[in-house]
Amino acid sequence: MSFPAHTAVPGASGTSGARILIVDDEGVTRMMIRRVLEDYGYRVLEAQDGQTATRLCDNESPDLVLMDVRMPVMNGFDACRNIRRSLRSGHTPVLMLTALDDVMAVTLAFEAGATDFVTKPINWALLAQRVRYALRTSLTERELRESQLALARAQKIARLGQWRLDFGTGQIHCSRELRDMLGLSAPQALTVQDLLDNVSPEDRVRLRRFTHDLRRMQREREVEIRVSSPAAPAKYLFLSGDVVLDEEGRSCAVFGVAQDVSERRHAEARLSYYAHFDELTGLPNRVLFRDRVRTAVTAAQRGGRSFAVMNIEVDLLQRTQASVAQAASDRILRAVAQRLASVLHDRDSLCRLEADSFALLVTDVEGELEVAVSAKRLVDAFAVPLPVDDWELLAAVHVGLAIYPSDGQDVDTLLQHSGAARARAREAAGSSYHFYTADMHDRVIDRLNT
Template identity: 30%
Template sequence: MPAPSSKHRANRPGVVLVADDDPVMRLLMVEMLDGVNLDAIEAEDGLQAVQLARECAPDLILMDVEMPHMDGFAACRAIRDSENGATVPIVMVTGGDDLEAVTNAYEAGATDFVSKPINWPILGHRVLYVLRASDAIVRLRIADAQNRAVLAAIPDTFFRMDQNGVYLDYETGHTGGRHIGNRRESASGEDFAADECVGKHVSEVLPRDIAERMLEQVEIALRIRQVRSVEYELIRFGQVQHYEARLVATGSSEVLGLVRDISERKRAEEQIRRLAYCDSLTGIPNRQAFLEMLERELQRSKIGNKKFAVLFMDLDAFKRINDTLGHNVGDQLLQQVSDRLRDTIRPSDLLSRGDSLTREGFDPRPDQGSNLARLGGDEFTILIPDLDRVEHALNVAHRVKDAMRRPFIIEGNEIFVTASIGISLFPEDGDDCNSLLKFADTAMYHAKNCGKNNAKLYSSSLTMQIMSHVKLEVGLRKALQNDELYLLYQPQLDVRSSEIVGVEALVRWRHAERGIISPTEFIPLAEETGLIVPIGEWVLRTACSQARAWQKLTRRPVRMAVNLSAKQFKDENLSQIVLSALHDTGLDPRLLELELTEGTLMDDAKATLATLEQLRGIGVYLSIDDFGTGYSSMNYLKRFDVRALKIDRSFISGLPQDSENAAITRAIIAMAHGLKMVVVAEGVETGEQLVLLEQYGCDLVQGFYLGRPSPAESVTGMLQSLWVPVAEK
């Protein structure tokens, strides 16, 4: 690929050379780079990579290790040996993550390395940060080169000093500098004249603390005969200037000192530190800064027998804001959240233990603690040191939570968010950083599960719950392959004839250790983890196969009802899965009923209509399950054109005593019949309910009174004794 034009490159932050013999990997890398606004040029092997590196001068190189003609290590060394290849960042992409692969990458001159398989979103951010760090280093080298040029033209200030700290000689640079009154500022920045220093003790020229450090290094330089240095700060012309005095023994009792202004170097180091420890979006400390600060606080508290708390805050439903309003609004919200956190937390809550950070840089004010940090995304942490009572941590958490509830004004719009906060305590909950942060995170998820907009303390029972949840998830992932899932079938009866006209398939799980696990426990877990999709496909195929078996046995059609979850319904392969199940089992599409909830149908009306049209084209029977608990309108019911409504069991359970449920049930039946839809009542448990539903004109019923969910063998007997053909719809 040719190098981008200079005009195009001006609108991009950098150009990356992608060297890989695999065209698919190159394509993926180019797509990844384009996603983070970077241009790319491509090389098919190591030789071409070296040639393009010399001709195009890329800002960064992504180099695969295994390539023909010249491998990545050899290409990296060749680029480093070229005229302009010494400083370009080279990130090696290796299939091995062992120590030898890492060592070979760095010995070849690599800046960094990544291992396959590649986490593409993380790699994009990693490339950006390597480019940013490289740019900072380039700026630092430019500044250093400028300083060297100046010092080459203007000699450093130098002095001779005896072992007692008395200046024997003092010479300032004679080129450059500026006049201040009747004196000339030295090239090093110090404005001391020779007659102010010669013959005087260092404590008469420099502040006492600096003079003491200078004398200490003079004594060491004379004793060990090696170069020593002293860095110090002086206020010059209203600004803090940094100096370095290098001392070398020139005799048994004298040293030669050279003073250099290192302010530019210090500022560059400070900028690099900001890049490493400051969150670029919000300006507050990032994860690395917080972890280091937490480690320092942990050691301090252990020595001083102190307590502290870690607060882990996460914004509720932040993803919804990003998805609906855009990432730009989401970024502005995070900035305002960090500002509000700083304003909400009092200085007494966060006693600073080190350098502070603000959006503009390091802030020396002691009341702006670095105890607040953004870990990433919408996750923030707060450290409360020297904790006297647990109530204090809870008070801080509730104050933060209440502050988040106030509206945020972004682009003229009010945005409302809430926060869930978890709290872990040292030493009660853990005595290492990872445990404290993990337990605070665990407590935060507990707060979300308790309704969000909440603050919860960590307890060991939460870990037990999570471990149980994880163990259950692992078991569910193995349930299919271990044949632990099975189906029960509940008959549906025609109200008028009392004959079985269909069955509903219900999945159950027989765990190897726990026995039968309730669907109310494992179905939500399957939904959460996405396992509901393969489980749902297994249910569909098994149910279709059983329906076909009953059809062959009784020589009569048997309609089989199967529930579809929201995730299944949104699966773009749903139609193909249904067609495949019908084809493989030989079941007539008209004998398959797919049940959908109101929430599933209403989630995305446009996409719903398209999927329903595909299913109707297959010829399957469609119904709405648990009707009455959602929010369907008459207009949508007409547009969806389903064939049946299943009244939720919550309306049937109160019959005949509950007059409100009775009125709702009558209304649903009348509405459905008006739309030419069949009505099925779930949860029929008494004869009175059955009689009442018959009076209301209900078409089909199912429930414990008519038949409990049973194995296929039991239903076979029922079908052979009670059967009426299914009417063609």
């Protein structure tokens, strides 16, 4: 057997430096292949049987394996299967050396996971080109896998998934990321009804309109829906889609993406809650109370009944905060809020203004007497001590009353005047309430005492 003559091919060094593992039990064959490949700038490893080749693939991670089929200890088919099962070399291209007329060996080689085959006797002029082609293909495939992995990671971070709705079959095909969002374990296709079953009832009409408009208008559309399933918690999904046209320009499918925006919606809900509610007591805060008073003003101007604003101060905290821990002080404040809320009617709206100050909106009142009865109910509620931890605490409650429209026709005026009336109530000993207008206060007290 003579050594092959070789002349370097211009431009053939695109994969130069790659490491090639030659596996053959014939030393002369390995030497001849080594000479050809080293002339092209490849680095060469050698093994004389499949078992050694498998070990070298795990330890050295060659860029390509050139392996004979028939060898002692472990043949090329079994070695190829082992290489394919390896985490480190599972994607390494494997070129099998087979006899020119051994069709069965070629078939078995591909079934074992071979990338390609090289026939014997070897055409030395083409060998390096086959290797170079396999390496370039492997590089392209690796870049594609890395790109797909990077895309999958980006989609996971962004909580993105892909979907496709086929108008002909009515089936929806979801990417793995979207299946994970929906809690689907198997990659089965969904029908529109399957998806609708998991969509919140109030969003089903919007989803149907979304798909209908996509098909009819043939341009990108967007919609946000809330979905839930037994296998996954409820999620907010932002869907966007565009129509796929067939060769005749007719809409045949919709391709789109779905983004899980649940965290954003939950964060917005939390921000909205803290913007309108007191974190400690759970009551509406000053911002929400002002909105509700404005709504009451609008309703009264449209022919509704009058309403009253009560400005409430509980001075128990002023006497105890200096002597109890902050946690105990918070529990006292919550107990005060619960006592106030316990005597309210459904139409009443209680809020915490600040510290130990509260406000109460009483709507649909017929007159001053009804307002006074509500205020007296608040005062009487604190005649009984507050049980907090091991304490029994008494509170002095001062309530200032302002009635729309006689004591003010806007939020600021009503709060200001009810606050002034509360200051008058503080002048009395113990718990008390006072109307903003002095003569109204005296008149109501006389009626209550008759």
